[in-house]
Structure formats: structure tokens, C-alpha cells
Amino acid sequence: MIFLVITADMQDSAHMNQTLTDILNTLSDDCKVSDVRVCQKSTIVSSKHLGIAYNFPRTLNTPGNHDPINNCGHLTESTSLELAQYSLSDNWTEASIGVAAINSMISRDPSEVHRINGKKILFELCNNKRVAMVGHFNFTDKLRKICSHLDVLELIPQPGDLPADKASEVIPEADIVIITGTTLVNHTFDKIASLAKDAYSMVLGPTTIMSPVLFDYGIDDICGVRITDPETAIRFLSQGGSFRDIVGTEQIVMSRH
Numbered sequence: 001m002i003f004l005v006i007t008a009d010m011q012d013s014a015h016m017n018q019t020l021t022d023i024l025n026t027l028s029d030d031c032k033v034s035d036v037r038v039c040q041k042s043t044i045v046s047s048k049h050l051g052i053a054y055n056f057p058r059t060l061n062t063p064g065n066h067d068p069i070n071n072c073g074h075l076t077e078s079t080s081l082e083l084a085q086y087s088l089s090d091n092w093t094e095a096s097i098g099v100a101a102i103n104s105m106i107s108r109d110p111s112e113v114h115r116i117n118g119k120k121i122l123f124e125l126c127n128n129k130r131v132a133m134v135g136h137f138n139f140t141d142k143l144r145k146i147c148s149h150l151d152v153l154e155l156i157p158q159p160g161d162l163p164a165d166k167a168s169e170v171i172p173e174a175d176i177v178i179i180t181g182t183t184l185v186n187h188t189f190d191k192i193a194s195l196a197k198d199a200y201s202m203v204l205g206p207t208t209i210m211s212p213v214l215f216d217y218g219i220d221d222i223c224g225v226r227i228t229d230p231e232t233a234i235r236f237l238s239q240g241g242s243f244r245d246i247v248g249t250e251q252i253v254m255s256r257h
Contacts, residue, residue, distance in 0.1 A: 017187050020087050023213045027081060027105055036075040042237045043096040047080035050230040051104025054182040054207045054243060056092045067091050080105050095185045099207060108210050117251040118204050118223025125176055125200060132171045134192055135180030136161055138244050171195035181208030193217040206243045215256045225249040
């Protein structure tokens with residue numbers, strides 16, 4: 001077994017990412033890692049289960065994003081708990097590996113979740129409400145038609161979106177806040193959740209960590225996926241497929257109320 005090197009940026013990041021640190025502290029069932037794949041748009045880790053996470057483009061000019069992957073070529077010699085520590089890295093590709101590793105370790109009892117698309121809940125909640133959405137989802141245009149007002153915050157804004165740095169101006173004014181699960185990878189979740197403390201808030205997308213720890217940070221609905229056909233999901237994502245069209249999964253929701 002290879003010993004994971006906990007880099008300085010991981011140690012520093014733990015102080016800034018309390019949610020991830022709290023989630024890591026709940027993990028105990030360490031597992032052998034059988035496969036790690038860093039794909040064009042996603043990251044895959046196979047351990048107890050198949051875990052996935054969004055992989056940000058390496059071209060983004062962020063601190064640590066151009067650094068080599070720690071122990072690259074030997075990642076399957078680490079355990080799932082060791083790889084989960086990567087979630088604290090300032091290198092977003094490493095962080096994606098870490099979040100995928102966390103997702104590979106978590107399974108929710110059927111009694112804890114609802115087999116429903118989080119988007120359905122979202123559309124029911126957002127009717128005639130002021131909504132802030134962190135991340136440009138493929139249903140943005142449809143959602144805009146039913147909201148009284150919709151602000152979309154994006155790291156890479158599309159026409160009509162606001163830059164991500166407008167979050168502190170927009171989120172506190174919203175009735176409903178929709179947060180992409182990718183904020184757990186780029187370490188913006190804690191700040192966004194604190195800004196959304198007075199709103200009804202949801203975390204949405206396949207990257208979402210299905211952990212009740214998110215409830216402690218004011219999240220009302222945790223909307224993610226369960227992998228139902230690992231072989232199909234791996235083949236699709238390995239060939240460049242995006243989460244928008246992902247196959248081999250089912251939508252699940254865990255609610256605080």
C-alpha cells in the first residue's frame with residue numbers, strides 16, 4: 001500500500017472547508033480502491049461503490065490547478081479514505097478525485113431517500129419565487145419562465161448569467177437557492193451555504209455528496225444520484241459523456257423536513 005502524502009495545501013484547505021472536513025470525519029468504512037479514472041468532464045472512483053464527481057477544466061487559471069496529481073499512476077494503491085482526503089486539495093482535479101472517493105464510500109438506505117428527480121421538487125418550489133441558482137443547469141430557461149426573478153451565478157458565465165463573484169449581492173435576496181454539487185469540488189460551498197442561511201436551499205447534481213452533514217449547513221434538500229449500472233456509467237463517462245446526459249443512474253433526494 002502506498003502512503004498518501006498530505007500536502008500543505010490540503011492541511012490549509014481543511015480550515016477553509018469545514019463541510020468537507022465534517023463529512024470526512026463521518027467516514028469509517030475504509031475500502032480498497034479498484035479503479036480511478038479522470039475523464040474529460042468527470043472523475044470516477046470505484047471502491048465500495050462507484051463514486052463520481054465533476055472534473056473542472058484544467059485550463060481554468062486557479063491556484064494549484066496546473067500542478068501534477070499527487071501519486072498519479074499509483075492512486076489505486078491508496079484506500080478510499082486516503083483518496084477522500086484529496087477533496088481538500090486546492091488542485092481542483094485532485095479535489096474531484098477526493099469527492100468521487102467520498103461518493104464511492106457513501107450509500108443511503110432506501111428508507112432515507114426518495115426516488116425522485118430533484119428538478120421536479122425544484123420547479124414546484126420556485127413558482128413565482130425569487131431564485132438564485134449557483135451553476136447554469138440545462139433547465140435554466142424553463143425555470144426562468146416560472147420564477148418571479150432568477151439570478152444565475154456562473155464561474156464561466158453564459159449570456160444572461162452573472163459572474164460568480166456577485167454571490168454575496170444576489171444570494172441573500174433570494175427565497176430559494178439552488179446550489180450545484182460542484183461547489184464541493186471548487187470549495188465554494190461553505191460560503192454559498194452561509195449566504196443562503198435565510199432561504200430554502202437545495203444542492204443538486206451527480207457530484208452532490210449524499211450526506212446528512214449538509215443539513216447542518218442549512219441545506220433543505222440534497223439531490224443527487226445513485227449508480228444503478230456501474231459498467232454503463234463508467235463506459236459513458238470514460239468516452240466523454242457529460243452529467244447532463246448520464247446513464248446508469250437514478251435520481252434520489254434526501255430531505256431535512
